[in-house]
Amino acid sequence: MRKASVPTPVSQLLESSSFINLSAPELIECALRNQEGILANNGALAVTTGKYTGRSPEDRFFVKDEWTSETIDWSRNQHINESVFLSLLKKMTQYLNHLHEKYVFRGFAGADARYRLSIQVVNEYAWQNLFCSQLFIKPTKQELMHHQPEFTILSAPGFKANPSFDGTRSEAFIIISLHHRIVLIGGTAYAGEIKKSVFTILNFLLPQKGVMPMHCSANVDQNRRTALFFGLSGTGKTTLSHAHGRQLIGDDEHGWSEDGVFNFEGGCYAKTIRLTRKDEPQIYNSIGFGAILENVAISNETRVPDYIDARTTENTRAAYSLAYVANARIPSIGTHPDTIIFLTADACGVLPPISLLTPEQAIYHFLSGYTSKLSGTERGIIKPEATFSTCFGAPFMPLSALTYAKLLNKRIKQENVNVFLINTGWIGGPYGVGSRINLAYTRAMVTAALNDRFDRSTQFTDPIFGLHLPLSCPDVPGNILLPWQSWHDRAAYECAARQLAKHFQNNFRQFKDAPTEWINAGPLI
Ligand SMILES: Nc1ncnc2c1ncn2[C@@H]1O[C@H](COP(=O)(O)OP(=O)(O)O)[C@@H](O)[C@H]1O
Ligand SMILES: C=C(OP(=O)(O)O)C(=O)O
Ligand SMILES: [Mn+2]
Structure with missing residues (x-):
């Protein structure tokens, strides 16, 4: 892979009237003065993002050029011409230069200093800059003095493209140029676009260095045993990684090197819909001064957040630094995992609540990435929709899926990792039933998996998917472990299961170049 040369000097395009790495209180003062948001009674800054309250994958593009034409998997990623990028870059820098104030964050992505990426984000909004300082890794004073950004992200939600002039799909755009080492984000204020752009860049760069980049959360127990939780949005990465008695490494993006696991980020981005202190205390208690509440309804008088209110979106969010989490591991680095859990939110109600995977099944399910898109995180999704999202994160994986699968396979084998598939979605029937x-x-079930409490001698092999199901699990009613037992109508289950198995097989046809042992690890029928 060729290295990008002569990157566009953003530093020359941007005039210097910017605030660089302001503290959280300073950014909050700016945001309140600019009327970007209000203070909630728990101390968090509450903002709304307008039209875009989730990611907009259809508006996301990579610049196709001689550096990317052969490397990016264009069957899953949209391309755009360099001329479109260059003209928008010019317009956006002009737009940012005309602003009275702009806010710059310089820091890192990657807790392992050997693999970290120096990034710079230029924000129109103070609150988005606060988001960056919460979500990315902050430099020390010394590091800031010597900081040389390797990538720059320009985020100007107020700059809207004109599709017929500018060559975008809509007023919103996320354009990544790996050659110029710049990301342009315009027209959307959903902060998740910023963090997922940086993730995408790392997913492109790190495999070249032998690091497996993963859309997963991670935590460790008292004995420093690490667990990973893979899953597409809404499947429970963030929720399940914040767990009693375990230290949180990170909730969303990690790398796995020869030496172990490291977080890409320095903070979390939790869903707050129906959040309660009782069910999710670690998340609830992390939301205080410095945190940001995105699209959460706030009472006018008392300023109490109403986590039940989904009128703006189901995808309400809290962004907070790992430093606010009572039991977080900082720097967020862990040993090689000994357990991996794939999370799927099956809206068909067919997949078992937990199954034990062979190493081949693990790669089969990793490549398949079956789950449902849940309401809100992507534009246009209003009810769960079955999907296959390869690597449990297709929108963020620029290279071919097999590249990531081979890396994962190597590490799973090397470390002899136990892999489980957990359905955090529907049981007893499909969504609606x-x-x-x-x-x-x-x-x-997660606790049992992490403590290896399943009796492998009594497990049951599901005749359709070939998955190995435990027949008992501490603190879980036995009758839900075999999925057909929780359906009223056994024949309806059978029919839904066969249909889903067919979907798996049809989807897997795209991986015809995969080793046969992976292809054969799919459904048995
Ligand atoms: N059985 C379950 N397992 C995990 N999450 C669940 C479950 N039931 C409901 N939820 C809810 O689903 C959402 C999971 O979202 P989250 O943890 O943010 O997913 P991710 O980080 O993978 O995007 C949370 O709002 C959580 O409260
Ligand atoms: C930020 C996101 O990630 P997740 O929902 O996986 O936490 C997102 O998908 O917009
Ligand atoms: Mn999450």
Whole structure:
């Protein structure tokens, strides 16, 4: 892969009237003065993002040029011409230069200094700059003095593209140029676009260095045993990684090197819809001064956040630094994992609450990435929709899926990792008929998996998917472990299961170049 040369000197395009790495209180003062948001009674800064309250994958592009034409998997990623990028870059820098104030964050992505990326984000909004300082890794004073950005992200939600002039799909755009080492984000204020752009860049760069980049959360127990939780949005990465008695490494993006696991980020981005102190105390208690509440309804008088209110979106969020989490591991680095859990929110109600995967099944399910898109995180999704999102994060994986699968396979084999598939979605029937599995049961299954409490001699092999199901699990009713037992109508289950198995097989056809042992690890029918 060729290295990008002669990157566009953003520093020359941007005039210097910017605030660089302001503290959280300073940024909050700016945001309140600019009327970007209000203070909630828990101390968090509450903002709304307008039209875009989730990611907009259809508006996201990579510049196709001689550096990317052969490396990016264009069957899954959208391309745009360099001329479109260059003209928007010019317009956006002009736009930012005309602002009275702009806010710059300089810091890092990657807790392992050997693999970290120096990044710079230029924000129109103070609150988005606060988001960056919460989510990315802050430099020390010394590091800031010598900081040389390797990538620059320009985020100007107020700059809207004109699709017929500018060559975008809509007024919103996220354009990544790996050659110029610049990301342009315009027209959308959803802060998740910023963090997921940096993730995407790392997912492009790190495999070249032998590091497996992963859309997963991570935590460790008292004996420093690390666990990873892979899953597409809404499947429970953030929720399940904040766990009693375990230290949080990170909730969303990690790398796995020869030496172990490291977080890319310095903070979390938790969903707050229906958040309660009782069910998710670690998340609830992390939301204080310095944190940001995105699209959470706030009472006018008391300024109390109403986490139940989904009128703006189901995808309400809290962004907070790992430093605010009572039991976080900082620097967020862990040993090689000994357990990996794949999370899927199955809206068909077919997949078992927990299954034990062979190493081949693990790669089969990693490549398949079956789950449902849940309401809100992507534009246009209003009810759960079955999807196959390869690597449990297709929108963020620029290279071919097999590149990531080979890396994962190597590490799983090397470290002899136990892999489980947990359905955090529906049981007893599909969405609308069955119900979402109780979080307490999911937590109990996770605990059993992490402590290797399953009796492998009594497990049952599911005849359709070939998955190995435990017949008992501490603190979980036995009758939900075999999925057909919680359906009223066994024939309806059978039919839904066969249909889903067919979907798996059809989807897997794209991986015809995969080793046969992976292809054969799919459904048995
Ligand atoms: N059984 C369950 N397991 C995990 N999460 C659940 C479960 N039931 C409901 N939820 C809810 O689903 C959401 C999971 O979202 P989150 O943890 O943010 O996912 P991710 O980080 O993978 O995007 C949370 O709002 C959580 O409260
Ligand atoms: C920020 C996001 O990630 P997740 O929902 O996986 O936490 C997102 O998908 O917009
Ligand atoms: Mn998350």
